[in-house]
Amino acid sequence: MLDLDNATVQFQSPGGPVVRAVDGVSLHVPAGQFVVVIGTNGSGKSTLQGAIAGTVRLSSGHIRLAGHDITDWSQHARAGLIGRVFQDPRAGTAGSLTVLENLAVAACRGRFPGFGWATDRRLREEAASRLGRIVPGLEQRLEQSIGSMSGGQRQIVTLLMATWHRPELLLLDEHTAALDPAAADRVVQATAGLIREGRLTALMVTHSLAQAASLGDRLILVHRGRIELDVEGPAKRRLTPDDLADRFDALRRADQLDDAAARTLADLYV
Numbered sequence: 001m002l003d004l005d006n007a008t009v010q011f012q013s014p015g016g017p018v019v020r021a022v023d024g025v026s027l028h029v030p031a032g033q034f035v036v037v038i039g040t041n042g043s044g045k046s047t048l049q050g051a052i053a054g055t056v057r058l059s060s061g062h063i064r065l066a067g068h069d070i071t072d073w074s075q076h077a078r079a080g081l082i083g084r085v086f087q088d089p090r091a092g093t094a095g096s097l098t099v100l101e102n103l104a105v106a107a108c109r110g111r112f113p114g115f116g117w118a119t120d121r122r123l124r125e126e127a128a129s130r131l132g133r134i135v136p137g138l139e140q141r142l143e144q145s146i147g148s149m150s151g152g153q154r155q156i157v158t159l160l161m162a163t164w165h166r167p168e169l170l171l172l173d174e175h176t177a178a179l180d181p182a183a184a185d186r187v188v189q190a191t192a193g194l195i196r197e198g199r200l201t202a203l204m205v206t207h208s209l210a211q212a213a214s215l216g217d218r219l220i221l222v223h224r225g226r227i228e229l230d231v232e233g234p235a236k237r238r239l240t241p242d243d244l245a246d247r248f249d250a251l252r253r254a255d256q257l258d259d260a261a262a263r264t265l266a267d268l269y270v
């Protein structure tokens with residue numbers, strides 16, 4: 001279970017304006033819920049995930065995860081509860097290691113140092129079984145170096161690493177955006193399967209309206225650091241990509257009106 005209470009993140013660039021990238025967000029995500037997050041560029045989606053993971057500090061507000069108030073926890077301490085996957089397929093895996101060695105790193109994380117366990121038969125069997133369940137055939141490639149695999153295969157290994165110890169929360173930030181459509185589709189199917197099988201709590205950021213409409217139990221639209229739309233249950237299941245495109249158009253029109261009003265005000269005061 002994840003709880004954000006009035007979470008705010010402000011950025012102040014030297015001499016520049018204060019940007020409220022996350023603006024008083026309160027959000028309750030029950031355990032096991034799969035939440036899809038959409039929003040225009042710069043609306044605050046990645047900052048929200050960074051604030052939850054501890055790479056970005058809250059300016060005010062509180063975050064609770066799995067019964068802990070993690071607001072003041074370090075990023076390192078939170079990593080024990082949170083799995084993350086980013087857009088760049090190279091970000092989550094070590095290219096010079098084999099698939100099995102990468103999975104061994106994830107399996108050993110927080111357990112004991114080193115990855116000598118990679119040669120352990122039990123780990124090999126477990127890794128083969130988990131990989132083969134997500135993408136049949138991939139379990140044949142445990143000895144292959146990750147660097148020689150496609151972006152989609154690499155993201156699937158990253159997903160398996162991020163969920164190896166069943167995290168309290170899985171954060172996905174446009175993790176299929178750098179892939180071609182066919183690979184993106186395979187990674188999305190793998191993601192949905194892992195979340196469903198593990199009954200994981202997940203926040204998945206995407207720019208794909210098709211993914212946003214078809215995946216998840218709940219959809220959140222972020223705009224200017226705030227939650228503009230929050231739907232779940234039958235209303236979520238009825239949403240189509242066109243409905244979401246209409247929402248985006250409405251927000252863009254409202255922004256243009258705001259900009260025009262700001263320009264008029266600025267003209268009045270010159």
Ligand SMILES: Nc1ncnc2c1ncn2[C@@H]1O[C@H](COP(=O)(O)OP(=O)(O)OP(=O)(O)O)[C@@H](O)[C@H]1O
Pocket residue numbers: 011012013019020021039040041042043044045046047048
């Ligand atoms: N470290 C930072 N310092 C200053 N401003 C930042 C910083 N990180 C993000 N911002 C600003 O905060 C706002 C939200 O950015 P964020 O990256 O969270 O948006 P996003 O919704 O993830 O966008 P995208 O869809 O392009 O990934 C933007 O205005 C951005 O310029």
Ligand SMILES: [Mg+2]
Pocket residue numbers: 045046047
């Ligand atoms: Mg982002």
